[in-house]
Amino acid sequence: MTAKMSAELTNNRSLASENEDLRERLREAEETLDAIRSGEVEALVMGDQIFMLQSAEAESNRFRGEVLEQISDIAVAVDLDDRLIYLNQAAESKYGVSASDVLGRKQDDLFRIRWLTDDGKAAKDKALLSEGVWRGENAHLLADGSGFYAECTIGTLTDADGNATGYLSVIRDITDRKRSEQELREAHDELERRVEDRTKELAASNIALKEEVAIRSRVEKQRGDLLQRLVNSQEDERRRIARDIHDKLGQRITALRLQITSLADANAGEQSLDGILEQLQRTALRLDSEVSFFSWELRPALLDDIGLPEAAKAYVDDWSHNYSVSSEFSVRGFGEKRLESDTETHLYRIMQEALNNVVKHADATRAGVLLEWNPKEVVLIVEDNGRGFDVTRLGEQDEADKKLGLVGIRERAALVGGDVHIESSDHSGTALFVRIPASLVKAAPA
Amino acid sequence: MKTPPGDESGPHEFSLEKMTMDKTRYLLKLYVTGTRPSSSMAVVNIRKICEKYLKGRYDLVVIDIARHPELLKDDQIIAAPTLIKELPLPLRRFIGNMSQTERLIVGLDLA
Numbered sequence: 001m002t003a004k005m006s007a008e009l010t011n012n013r014s015l016a017s018e019n020e021d022l023r024e025r026l027r028e029a030e031e032t033l034d035a036i037r038s039g040e041v042e043a044l045v046m047g048d049q050i051f052m053l054q055s056a057e058a059e060s061n062r063f064r065g066e067v068l069e070q071i072s073d074i075a076v077a078v079d080l081d082d083r084l085i086y087l088n089q090a091a092e093s094k095y096g097v098s099a100s101d102v103l104g105r106k107q108d109d110l111f112r113i114r115w116l117t118d119d120g121k122a123a124k125d126k127a128l129l130s131e132g133v134w135r136g137e138n139a140h141l142l143a144d145g146s147g148f149y150a151e152c153t154i155g156t157l158t159d160a161d162g163n164a165t166g167y168l169s170v171i172r173d174i175t176d177r178k179r180s181e182q183e184l185r186e187a188h189d190e191l192e193r194r195v196e197d198r199t200k201e202l203a204a205s206n207i208a209l210k211e212e213v214a215i216r217s218r219v220e221k222q223r224g225d226l227l228q229r230l231v232n233s234q235e236d237e238r239r240r241i242a243r244d245i246h247d248k249l250g251q252r253i254t255a256l257r258l259q260i261t262s263l264a265d266a267n268a269g270e271q272s273l274d275g276i277l278e279q280l281q282r283t284a285l286r287l288d289s290e291v292s293f294f295s296w297e298l299r300p301a302l303l304d305d306i307g308l309p310e311a312a313k314a315y316v317d318d319w320s321h322n323y324s325v326s327s328e329f330s331v332r333g334f335g336e337k338r339l340e341s342d343t344e345t346h347l348y349r350i351m352q353e354a355l356n357n358v359v360k361h362a363d364a365t366r367a368g369v370l371l372e373w374n375p376k377e378v379v380l381i382v383e384d385n386g387r388g389f390d391v392t393r394l395g396e397q398d399e400a401d402k403k404l405g406l407v408g409i410r411e412r413a414a415l416v417g418g419d420v421h422i423e424s425s426d427h428s429g430t431a432l433f434v435r436i437p438a439s440l441v442k443a444a445p446a
Numbered sequence: 447m448k449t450p451p452g453d454e455s456g457p458h459e460f461s462l463e464k465m466t467m468d469k470t471r472y473l474l475k476l477y478v479t480g481t482r483p484s485s486s487m488a489v490v491n492i493r494k495i496c497e498k499y500l501k502g503r504y505d506l507v508v509i510d511i512a513r514h515p516e517l518l519k520d521d522q523i524i525a526a527p528t529l530i531k532e533l534p535l536p537l538r539r540f541i542g543n544m545s546q547t548e549r550l551i552v553g554l555d556l557a
Binding site (some may be wrong): 024026028032034035044045046050083084100101344 | 482485486490493497515523524538541
């Protein structure tokens with residue numbers, strides 16, 4: 001090759017490359033103009049100054065954009081490819097990125113979603129498809145391993161023709177709220193556990209209490225039985241003594257009276273002995289009568305044979321005669337019925353004790369006894385027109401109860417299911433009521 | 447200069463030697479105006495293209511001209527958004543929202 005030719009060649013090459021450069025610069029210039037015309041350019045640089053270009057609709061878009069920028073919730077938009085096309089400031093700060101670093105990347109690069117239920121994702125997809133919007137909760141996991149519970153609203157972005165172009169998610173961190181809910185649940189469970197424990201404790205102590213009550217009832221019943229047996233043996237004892245008195249003592253007194261009579265007959269006419277013999281006879285008569293009454297008091301055999309109403313009437317008549325207190329006796333509702341033997345005995349003894357009190361304390365001129373058996377109850381009333389006493393003092397730990405034999409009266413009444421009530425006031429007499437409710441009355445076997 | 451975020455594999459610093467040795471590694475600079483619509487779209491579109499055609503061998507630097515006006519002179523920027531392909535040579539310049547994918551693929555020698 002000659003020097004001239006190689007120089008020409010070099011010249012051609014540099015011309016070609018110059019040409020290439022020029023073409024490139026022309027292309028760039030044309031593209032710039034195109035971009036400006038099509039509105040894709042947002043800023044122009046002239047010298048040291050930057051001029052921002054703003055289209056009319058850019059203004060309203062800017063406003064919308066500013067709103068999203070300023071809300072505290074996170075706003076993230078993706079296209080149909082799941083690539084990020086928008087992040088607001090809250091999103092940048094929450095996920096620790098700058099928007100320009102992640103725009104165009106897949107959403108998974110920013111955060112991964114963990115669904116709280118098995119069908120969470122399916123439900124979201126279905127809602128977006130059918131309604132274009134979904135609202136719900138899930139968890140967001142960041143690349144650094146941290147995460148938070150999120151309440152999300154996802155809406156579909158559409159173009160002017162209504163075709164979907166992407167999705168906008170507005171996300172709120174609800175970790176605190178979830179934690180509070182969890183704490184509340186735990187507190188609630190704890191409370192329930194405590195209530196359950198407490199209930200068990202109460203049930204256990206209830207069982208213990210019931211056992212205690214059962215034991216006490218048994219003991220009470222045993223006491224009652226014991227008392228009954230005691231009373232029965234008392235009655236048996238009295239019966240024996242009464243029989244002894246009647247049989248042995250009574251016989252002797254009769255014998256004595258006969259002997260005195262025959263002595264009187266033998267000495268008829270002997271004036272010096274008349275007075276003494278008369279006295280002896282009177283004394284013997286009184287003795288006879290008192291012994292009779294005494295043994296009658298001890299154990300009326302008739303009670304077993306003729307029943308409570310008749311036996312009571314006989315006693316009241318005798319008592320009235322013996323102590324010179326006028327009396328009334330009435331009986332109602334017994335008919336042919338008989339009460340059980342224990343009940344008859346206890347009511348009889350109560351009546352005796354009450355009449356005893358009339359004699360000892362009441363200074364009365366009249367007394368009355370009522371026995372009634374009606375559908376509601378069996379009642380015994382013993383009343384007098386005597387001195388009376390202050391009923392409010394009953395039950396105080398003094399001699400009053402003992403003097404009136406009230407302990408015995410109440411116990412006897414309790415043994416047959418009855419209760420005792422006393423009415424009295426100064427100078428207005430006294431009335432004693434014993435009532436046995438019908439449900440507790442024991443009738444004698446037919 | 448902003449730390450390049452586009453690199454998935456390596457550490458966040460340049461190595462010029464590495465640049466020149468790895469002939470197919472791209473260095474792209476995108477000048478934008480904050481997060482305005484065209485600018486955001488440009489970022490999205492470029493990154494999509496990079497992820498598709500240059501995965502693992504590109505560095506995309508996004509520069510907000512409002513925040514760093516001093517960098518405009520370096521590349522003689524006259525409008526935003528502008529994309530500069532610095533490496534591999536030759537230098538290429540594109541203006542707009544980068545939505546014309548085919549033209550970009552050709553222009554960046556990605557075809």
